[in-house]
Amino acid sequence: MSKSFGGLKVLDDITFEISKAKAFVLLGRSGTGKSVTLKHIIGLVRPDKGHVFVDGREITQLDARALSDVRKHMGFLFQSAALFDSMTVGDNVAFPLRRHTDLPDKEIRERAKQKLADVGLEREFDKMPAELSGGMKKRAALARAMALDPAILLVDEPSAGLDPITASEIDELLVQRKHSGATIVVVTHNIPSARAIGDELAVLHEGHIIAQGTAGDLDRSDDPLVKTFMRSEAGG
Amino acid sequence: MAIVDRVGGSVLSSLEFVGALATFGGRAIVSAFRPPYEVGEIVRHLYQFGLRSMPLILTSGFAIGVVLSMHTRATLARFGAEAMIPAGLAVALVRETGPLTAGLLVSGRVGAGIGAEIGAMRVTEQIDALEANAVDAFKFLAVTRVIACMIAMPLLTVMMDFAGIVGGFTAETAVSGMSWQLYFERSFLYLEFSDLIPATLKTVVFGFLIASVASYLGFTTSRGTEGVGEASTRSVVMASILIILSDVILVKIIFFFYPQVPA
Numbered sequence: 001m002s003k004s005f006g007g008l009k010v011l012d013d014i015t016f017e018i019s020k021a022k023a024f025v026l027l028g029r030s031g032t033g034k035s036v037t038l039k040h041i042i043g044l045v046r047p048d049k050g051h052v053f054v055d056g057r058e059i060t061q062l063d064a065r066a067l068s069d070v071r072k073h074m075g076f077l078f079q080s081a082a083l084f085d086s087m088t089v090g091d092n093v094a095f096p097l098r099r100h101t102d103l104p105d106k107e108i109r110e111r112a113k114q115k116l117a118d119v120g121l122e123r124e125f126d127k128m129p130a131e132l133s134g135g136m137k138k139r140a141a142l143a144r145a146m147a148l149d150p151a152i153l154l155v156d157e158p159s160a161g162l163d164p165i166t167a168s169e170i171d172e173l174l175v176q177r178k179h180s181g182a183t184i185v186v187v188t189h190n191i192p193s194a195r196a197i198g199d200e201l202a203v204l205h206e207g208h209i210i211a212q213g214t215a216g217d218l219d220r221s222d223d224p225l226v227k228t229f230m231r232s233e234a235g236g
Numbered sequence: 237m238a239i240v241d242r243v244g245g246s247v248l249s250s251l252e253f254v255g256a257l258a259t260f261g262g263r264a265i266v267s268a269f270r271p272p273y274e275v276g277e278i279v280r281h282l283y284q285f286g287l288r289s290m291p292l293i294l295t296s297g298f299a300i301g302v303v304l305s306m307h308t309r310a311t312l313a314r315f316g317a318e319a320m321i322p323a324g325l326a327v328a329l330v331r332e333t334g335p336l337t338a339g340l341l342v343s344g345r346v347g348a349g350i351g352a353e354i355g356a357m358r359v360t361e362q363i364d365a366l367e368a369n370a371v372d373a374f375k376f377l378a379v380t381r382v383i384a385c386m387i388a389m390p391l392l393t394v395m396m397d398f399a400g401i402v403g404g405f406t407a408e409t410a411v412s413g414m415s416w417q418l419y420f421e422r423s424f425l426y427l428e429f430s431d432l433i434p435a436t437l438k439t440v441v442f443g444f445l446i447a448s449v450a451s452y453l454g455f456t457t458s459r460g461t462e463g464v465g466e467a468s469t470r471s472v473v474m475a476s477i478l479i480i481l482s483d484v485i486l487v488k489i490i491f492f493f494y495p496q497v498p499a
Contacts, residue, residue, distance in 0.1 A: 071369070
């Protein structure tokens, strides 16, 4: 697929395939279109040219209702967290459950509490998003993205703004989701995270995928940019 | 030529804005009749727009009633027609002053709020987050607000009319000592349903304009917090202008269906 914004070509005829129940990590410098790529997968951005298939369905051709059905099986963590600031943290996590399940409210609250506990935020249930730090917002948004135990989890910079211990706990959580059968797509700059989570890694640069393979494949790459990336163990 | 180009450009962009707004509003009305109906959100907005606007509406209505009473007394006293003060005030309030003032007040309080809230949601990706959660953001944010505003406006207008009549009575009784029963009786002496119903119902259109304009500007916000501020300000300005302009047309339509025959 290809995508331009205001004459600036962000994605230039990129192609990739993600296997079911695997984790695909998209690496690249800031502003190379990683988040835009992720938004294409959930249909928030439509390509100027090309196709996006999810479970065999071409989502750029779906009407609003059909696209909504596809999205019910997806979770999305935004780079900015994008918590609904008029709701409590608990209500944010409960939101997908209230919208898309017939569960009684008591059970929805229990599930939302459990999801928040998974990211270490069980005590923040009744707080407003404005009361949380950047890292906590990110974790709460991840809990919301995982509320429905989606088959496909799209995660934009999961460890940005987190301390190393919390970041590795989030990595572990994503690996658990993968082992329970979910397909994970992660955008990150954090190479240790990418190694921990990813079955397959791809490096996006100037609108093209310049390298793709396992972490080992990328370690052996001759491309100077890929080498620099894979050696930046500090991440961030 | 430069001036012609600039004027032409402004006219075209204004027409483009009106066209986009009309499409947005029309889509909101059509969507309102399709499930899911988002009743919970409509009720929440009714509380926000209706109940929480009541102090502003009641206070303003009371003050307008007092001022109108003073002006009406000064005019009618010249002709020795003080007895007509309650009726004159009630007719003026119910037919025009109440609906128009309520519309302008709500466009300031509610329109600015809608523009800022939806605008902030746009720039912080909360609207994308709704869509990613398989929720129709247009319906959830815009349609529910448009419906709530259309329901709230006539109710607030009736409250403003009532507060105005109470204000008028307060001013009148302070001067002449007129009793509440007599004032109330005289207020409704020349007031007919054809004065109250069409004038109150026209505020449904005001409600539609306020929420549609503010939601549209909120949805099309860009440029971060500056854009949010601009969406909020423009919501009030555009909604106020459209309320006043639409009022001219609505009054003409009301006169067509209810011709004004001198008593």
